Amino acid sequence: MTMLGLTRQPGFAMSASIQNPHFLLRRLHSLLGLVPVGAFLIFHLWENSQSRFGATHYNEEVVGALQGLNYLLLLELFVIALPLLFHAGYGLLIIRDGQAEPRRYGYLRNWLYWLQRISGLALILFLLLHVGLTRIAGLFDPSISADLFSHMQQALSQPLVFALYLIGVLLAVFHLANGIATAGIVWGLTSSAEAQRRFGWFCAGFGLLLAALGVHGLLGFLIAPGAGGGA
Amino acid sequence: MQAETRSNAARINEPFAAAAKAPPDHGRETGASRTPDRADAASRTVELRIRRQDGPTTAPYWQSFRLEARPGANIVSLLMDLREHCVTASGEPVDPVAFEHNCMEEVCGACAMLINGVPRPACSALIADLETPIRLEPLPKFPVVRDLMVDRAQLFAQLKRVKAWIRIDGAWDNHERAPRISPQDWAANYLYSRCMSCGCCLAACPQFGPDQAFVGPASLAQVRLMNAHPTGRHDKAERLHAIMADGGLSDCGNAQNCVRVCPKEIPLTTAIGELGRQTTVQALKDLFGGR
Numbered sequence: 470m471t472m473l474g475l476t477r478q479p480g481f482a483m484s485a486s487i488q489n490p491h492f493l494l495r496r497l498h499s500l501l502g503l504v505p506v507g508a509f510l511i512f513h514l515w516e517n518s519q520s521r522f523g524a525t526h527y528n529e530e531v532v533g534a535l536q537g538l539n540y541l542l543l544l545e546l547f548v549i550a551l552p553l554l555f556h557a558g559y560g561l562l563i564i565r566d567g568q569a570e571p572r573r574y575g576y577l578r579n580w581l582y583w584l585q586r587i588s589g590l591a592l593i594l595f596l597l598l599h600v601g602l603t604r605i606a607g608l609f610d611p612s613i614s615a616d617l618f619s620h621m622q623q624a625l626s627q628p629l630v631f632a633l634y635l636i637g638v639l640l641a642v643f644h645l646a647n648g649i650a651t652a653g654i655v656w657g658l659t660s661s662a663e664a665q666r667r668f669g670w671f672c673a674g675f676g677l678l679l680a681a682l683g684v685h686g687l688l689g690f691l692i693a694p695g696a697g698g699g700a
Numbered sequence: 701m702q703a704e705t706r707s708n709a710a711r712i713n714e715p716f717a718a719a720a721k722a723p724p725d726h727g728r729e730t731g732a733s734r735t736p737d738r739a740d741a742a743s744r745t746v747e748l749r750i751r752r753q754d755g756p757t758t759a760p761y762w763q764s765f766r767l768e769a770r771p772g773a774n775i776v777s778l779l780m781d782l783r784e785h786c787v788t789a790s791g792e793p794v795d796p797v798a799f800e801h802n803c804m805e806e807v808c809g810a811c812a813m814l815i816n817g818v819p820r821p822a823c824s825a826l827i828a829d830l831e832t833p834i835r836l837e838p839l840p841k842f843p844v845v846r847d848l849m850v851d852r853a854q855l856f857a858q859l860k861r862v863k864a865w866i867r868i869d870g871a872w873d874n875h876e877r878a879p880r881i882s883p884q885d886w887a888a889n890y891l892y893s894r895c896m897s898c899g900c901c902l903a904a905c906p907q908f909g910p911d912q913a914f915v916g917p918a919s920l921a922q923v924r925l926m927n928a929h930p931t932g933r934h935d936k937a938e939r940l941h942a943i944m945a946d947g948g949l950s951d952c953g954n955a956q957n958c959v960r961v962c963p964k965e966i967p968l969t970t971a972i973g974e975l976g977r978q979t980t981v982q983a984l985k986d987l988f989g990g991r
């Protein structure tokens with residue numbers, strides 16, 4: 470028996486966490502949900518909340534400024550699309566492994582657990598629709614990206630599209646706000662039950678603010694001064 | 701007095717109330733209503749609906765029973781009475797209902813089952829507090845042995861998997877005085893030491909099940925306990941590595957059902973948060989070096 474054999478008894482074999490990808494993948498999923506995906510959502514809703522300033526401001530100051538960014542395609546790909554794809558894809562695997570019973574255990578956190586999964590699934594559908602109707606459609610029809618304001622205004626003045634966008638924005642905001650609260654537990658920021666509750670309310674407040682910003686942005690397309698497209 | 705309406709477990713920790721915060725909403729009868737003076741309550745006839753199963757692989761079926769519940773009766777004592785005279789509500793004599801119990805004071809965990817759909821120990825479920833008809837089912841997520849008896853061997857396997865023990869025989873000199881623990885640490889650790897491996901938390905956890913790899917909250921709480929022990933902390937990294945593998949801590953989805961149903965009011969979600977922090981630090985050590 471070696472010296473090592475004495476100190477390392479059976480069952481105490483080293484298995485470093487970074488040699489097992491499971492932990493790192495889970496943390497990567499959580500991290501990407503926060504930054505860049507979550508951070509992008511906040512930025513995106515803030516940018517679009519400027520819709521109420523009208524077509525000129527929106528098309529030039531908001532969309533135009535972004536379209537003029539260097540390396541825009543690379544940024545879109547590596548900061549938004551790929552992180553989101555990983556988060557959504559790995560999220561689907563996570564959802565497959567759980568079985569929520571919100572009716573049997575009607576506690577608030579259990580409902581949020583269930584809603585986090587439902588909203589994740591719904592977001593996949595919503596994002597396909599949303600990205601398809603704006604960014605992808607713009608690739609085929611340059612007039613869309615040239616006047617994104619009118620394009621969005623026309624779309625949102627249809628009640629069905631507006632309802633879908635409203636649901637999509639609210640679900641995304643919920644998913645992010647609740648995700649920040651659970652990420653606090655996952656990363657060990659909030660350890661005591663009291664801290665988790667306190668941070669939960671903080672995230673709820675943050676979610677309400679962000680939801681207000683998002684809904685305001687949607688309404689802005691309809692109430693903007695000199696809005697002609699839908700009329 | 702306030703303390704009289706609290707459960708034993710909560711009362712013991714009264715001096716350290718901050719560490720012994722009871723879960724906020726149990727959504728069911730807990731110690732609060734367990735007053736001992738139930739003797740004056742009249743006995744009543746109750747209807748029992750029991751999900752029975754003759755063997756591990758046979759199909760389950762439901763049977764109804766009607767029997768007199770003595771004053772102060774609990775589910776285990778009622779099942780004992782039923783065993784003496786096991787006749788269904790329709791008058792058919794049947795095999796006695798198999799169930800497990802041991803301590804009769806909510807410390808051994810053997811009697812846990814689904815009572816009206818909620819996982820809890822049967823010995824501390826007073827008939828007087830339950831809605832009738834009372835539905836009894838075996839604890840979910842575990843293989844049924846017979847009727848209300850389940851095989852909880854995998855709970856022990858999970859404890860082994862996370863190395864939930866303390867090595868007192870090592871290569872170092874153990875002939876020292878007992879290690880010192882501050883009363884505050886002792887009070888916090890004590891909460892976790894009360895786990896009786898009943899499996900209620902696992903039954904309620906959406907991430908735990910026969911087809912899922914997740915170790916479950918009970919074993920995670922024991923990692924929290926052992927890592928805080930003056931001798932046990934020497935193997936902290938090994939335990940953390942065990943819960944950073946497949947089916948480890950990160951499979952928790954933070955539904956927090958576990959802490960709501962735990963009959964011993966063990967702060968499982970606090971353990972999960974603390975382990976989140978410990979694994980974050982451990983991952984940094986693994987990535988950048990350090991012990």
Ligand code: HEM
Pocket residue numbers: 498499500502503506507510556557558560561563564585586588589590592593596641644645647648649651652653655950952953954
């Ligand atoms: C598009 C489809 C999406 C799916 C399928 C999805 C799925 C999930 C799932 C299942 C979780 C729970 C992880 C767990 O509890 O272990 C989660 C967490 C999270 N998601 Fe998503 N998500 C999606 C989109 C988004 C979006 C758009 C955002 C940003 C706004 C986001 C941000 C987050 C955050 C911050 C967490 C918390 C991670 C943690 O608890 O550590 N997700 N997501």
Ligand code: SF4
Pocket residue numbers: 809894895896897898899900901902917918921961962963964965966968
């Ligand atoms: S943590 Fe609580 S519910 Fe889970 S096994 Fe231990 S005593 Fe039972």
Ligand code: SF4
Pocket residue numbers: 904905906907908916917951952953954955956957958959968969972
């Ligand atoms: S908090 Fe985690 S361990 Fe507890 S019930 Fe939820 S998923 Fe299971």
Ligand code: FES
Pocket residue numbers: 800801802803804805806807808809810811812821822823824
């Ligand atoms: S008989 Fe021991 S907990 Fe119920």
